Amino acid sequence: MGNRFVEKLQGYDNLGDDEIAALVAATEGARNVDARKDLIREGDRPGPVFVILAGWACRYKILPNGTRQILAYLMPGDCCDLHIGLLGEMDHSIQTITAAVVATIDRREMDAMMDRHPRIAKAMYIAQLVDEGTMRAWITSMGRRCSIERVAHLMCELYLRARNIGITANAHLELPLSQLLLADSLGMTPVHLNRVLKELRKTGAMTLQRGSLTIIDPIALVQIAGFDENYLHRRLRPAA
């Protein structure tokens, strides 16, 4: 396995050897981070750009009433907002889910790299647009899909994103996400999520057990989710 960040950006625009070298150099000093460590917290003054090279993380927000909302999952190759440094304060937190390898790229270095390599800039912008599209899909799910559809939709999203970076095997994916975490992502209670997972198992579309997702009947799953087949395709492999 090479540098996941480079591989992801390469999927968005063809990068030359010098560009790859620049990205590799920029992410060289990556550090190991334990599971469940905040990389940055709501209210903090943003610093450098984070890149997740291995492991999983999530964006989240804690509400005044103590509940939590997960806003997005970060998989290997993903990074935080490109221009994060322009804001005065973070409006959400980012935490590792598993042990992870995290690189940080100084804002100035990032700007310089994007100036020198327009294709890196383009790929970064596309990545940002894809992330935004995912947020819109979450809003849509929360607003207009019932619980079983929401769960199915999230599983489709995660599975396709994972397949895109080559961490699936057959119709199978190791998902290090507890039911509590998933419930906090989908706007439902853990109890209800558990019942929905049971129902999905019963339909024969998929199973999720002990952190292991198996897509048994992809067509049925996509059908339940109301998942637009082109949805991630076109976003993950946009026209050149």
Place this chain on the structure above:
Amino acid sequence: MGNRFVEKLQGYDNLGDDEIAALVAATEGARNVDARKDLIREGDRPGPVFVILAGWACRYKILPNGTRQILAYLMPGDCCDLHIGLLGEMDHSIQTITAAVVATIDRREMDAMMDRHPRIAKAMYIAQLVDEGTMRAWITSMGRRCSIERVAHLMCELYLRARNIGITANAHLELPLSQLLLADSLGMTPVHLNRVLKELRKTGAMTLQRGSLTIIDPIALVQIAGFDENYLHRRLRPAA
């Protein structure tokens, strides 16, 4: 009233006279658009950047089952994604709500302008980050707030955004949003939204009637919404 787009960006970074002139020139050929006209549709190949100079618009998505989800409101001064042209297809549609004045800026022209005027680029990036923050707030609302809290929260957001561009008077705002539109934004049925509005009226926090929003008791409203007072403050007036 000057150019709302310029005024908004000026709020993010101090622009010089030449930069203002460049923005004014870029938005010169604005055209009038009727209410309820799609500016661009899901699946279309993106073209130039849209800027709303007057009137209201919204981003939305239609689901396979025919329901609709509003994803964001665009007020005077707002624009669509900066790098929209990099994607192969739109993943959502944008439609005017009222009659509107819309400028389009060619991608090349936009790139050139941002190259020549780094402060314009910075202001545009901040605007983009603010929009993203708003999306995260919507996800949070949908996931973790009950209906009355959601409604109150959206009204806080819209009121503050409107105040920031100077279209409020006292504690009052003309909101050209039907209850059907609001319901499709908040993930609820129009019937239920209507009842929630009635309840909010009863609490004495606010009224929304015939397109006219009045904040009667701001403290009570913020309290109901669980609205973070700093939330838009820090995003709309970030530290220099």
Place this chain on the structure above:
DNA sequence: CGGACACTTGAATTACGTCAAACAATGTGG
């Protein structure tokens, strides 16, 4: 005046939440 459209209200239904308890998996220290 009549037709279209947005808003309002009531009654019945349902999806999901709450509370509570049991069970499984994993890890820690004695």
Place this chain on the structure above:
DNA sequence: CCACATTGTTTGACGTAATTCAAGTGTCCG
């Protein structure tokens, strides 16, 4: 290797917020 705490999953009984269906009441506008 066992007691035991800890954290995640599963299930049942019950309560409630929100939807659905249906029938109004404005209000605008040709």
